[in-house]
Amino acid sequence: MEIKRVVVKIGSSSLTDARGKLDFAKLQDHVDAIARLKANGHEVVLVSSGAVAAGYGGLGYPARPVTIAGKQAAAAVGQVMLLNNYAEAFHKYGMTIGQLLLARQDFERREQMSHAYSALTELLKRSVIPIINENDSVSLAELTFGDNDMLSALVSGLIHADFLAILTDVNGLYNKNPNEYDDAIRYHFLDTLPKHLLDETSDATGSKVGTGGMKSKLRAARMALSLGVRTFIGKGKGPDKLVAIINGNGDGTYIGSDCLKPSLNVSEQWIALHSPVSGKIEIDDGAVRALMKEGKSLLPAGIKKISGHFLAGEVIQITDQKSHVLGKGQVNYSSEQLDEIKRMSSSRAMITVNGGHPEVVHRDNWVPWTAVLKPAAYERSATHE
Template sequence: MSDASVQPDPSDPFFANPVFGTDNIHQPGPVIPATAKEFPEPEVTLDDPEYGHHSPARRAIRDAKRVVVKIGSSSLTDESGHVSPERIDLIADALEARMDRGTDIIVVSSGSIACGMRPLGLSQRPTDLATKQAAAAAGQVLLAQEWARSFARYGRPIGQVLLTVSDAANRDRARNSQRTIDRLRQLGVIPIINENDTVTTASATFGDNDRLAALVSHLSYADACVLLSDVAGLYDRNPAEPDARFIAEVRNGGDLRGVVAGDGGRLGTGGMGAKVSAARLASQGGIPVLLTSTENIGAALDQAMIGTCFWPREDRLSAWKFWVLYTAESAGVLHIDGGAAQAMEHHNSLLAVGVTKVVGDFTSRQVVDIVGPGGYLIGRGEVNYDSATLQGMIGRSTAELPDFAQRPVVHVDNLSTYANRLSRAYGATR
């Protein structure tokens, strides 16, 4: 009897289907070559308040040579948590059209946990850490498969980069991540970046991928950042309310007075509040940000006349100074007096005479927080002494110190400040 005549016995566990059947298994769609590189039409019209805006910051986004684009979970999946090939294709089409202009694109993609829900039989987003990480482990594979399939229509490969807070907080690892992203771009590969949810802990996360996108924008020296979600732009309250006012331009914090922003939805973690916070983080570092819905991605990447635009701070922080302020892990705290805070505002080094208290156990060359007399965190810097040595230097002038201790506590070149907090920190003693 030939082997071909032997039929599998369905009752044999070796041949049986898995107990969960095939309904939950994700099957990537076919790769159908794309023939056109066009921006998808937006859902809004010139009559809608979110469309038809012009500003210098929008022109900068339109002409940017390197753009970070963040896509939220709700933009990549359907209501049940399935990966949506159609939605991913819409996004990839717009990204390809922008890249056809010569723009480098870096994608920050949410969706790993949402994509892993159905294969694990979950009806709603998990809340406990272990199940979140299990869903991310299953979903990250599916998400990458769909991104790879969609960009394969244009003959483009993708590269997946998973980051943690520890990667960003450690300068060497941050630089290595930067080099990896740069090399992927040089090789014609689209970086698809996400937080590594499978290994992060509840206390050590970026919080949401909007913040991750802002940090990646600085890490990669991007010229612009586009944050996409399920809302066409920023309103001063829930846009469903009849008297909600659309905010087209955010030049500074004053434009946000009275704005009420909500939390995340069922499939995501980053609500409008998180997006505004991330947009301000990027813009304060000198990067213009456009906030709109994924359905309007074509208009956003084409002329940037849609959504809410956050204007960049004119004096962009260097990558190092931004890293110190917003990403680096602090090893301790230096409390300073008003005179030292005033000196820092005028771009001077921090000297021992201005230090009033040292908190923590740290070594030299580590990053520490600097707190003014009003209790405000006003900056961060790379300290020149360990904490034990500094305890004996508190309040002493340079002339009173031995030769080995006459360097600044934090040299101005290794010091970064929150300019908007300095005056508050020493206002009572100016």
């Protein structure tokens, strides 16, 4: 599989020194490697942590702040430092950077998610290197990604990347903690992500300056796989490290085969992953067959029951008569209208409520539950290095 578009995620521990301050030599090392990728014809998007870690020293904190206000203030100061250093480092190669600060709310709003996709696509088209970080200065605690690992996975799916490289200070995934067990064995390649590995991996972060540990990276890898993006978790040094990684020679763990399904489009990703569910529609067996087997839209005639209150344009779950969830879709009619037109033919339904759509949920606005929400084949065996 040819790798054209690459997302590189760099964690705080890979950008800072032992005291938590921004390490320009480390940053330059990453920039050199990205420049080499670009020179080889690859498109690169950088998801970079490090703003809080870079900024808290300038605010007089002796260590990474633990309060929300402290983290937000440190991010505000550190983001400027981080981007200035990136701009200077990339300028040596004649490369232009662009900044995007994203929050979870940007993915939950369909229009903003679409705008983010358009902006990133245009930047790549213009050979600009987008540098993305979570908008830590204004994000609400309960609405954050928690770390940039998951953000990098979502960005990878959003732009239909071919490969995600998560760079960290650990050289991949082991069958047990290599710091505690001398006989720990590293996984070099995982065709899929076995559930037991995720369950057995600790949530703890191994760095004083980062927020995401190995479990965070595995969750991100699982998300990336479900969006059709192969993933690498590991480390490297020098200008050739990223070229080596995408060529299969990286110091870490590769997750995902060349046979991953293509990523969903932006609209489908929003419906599947980010949209709130406003209600539920139960459909009959004929409608189940039309949706699941024949790739057709959901029509009023197939509706058996409406649950909840929702408006046209909102997202609902669709279930069969045994309450099995089939998927999610953006509905063309409100719950009140559907109660009135269920079991009707499309032509009669449109006349009854003066509607403009023969479909209740068009097939282009429908995502089966198995497409993303339950990524398949996590239970297969892994191969050790």
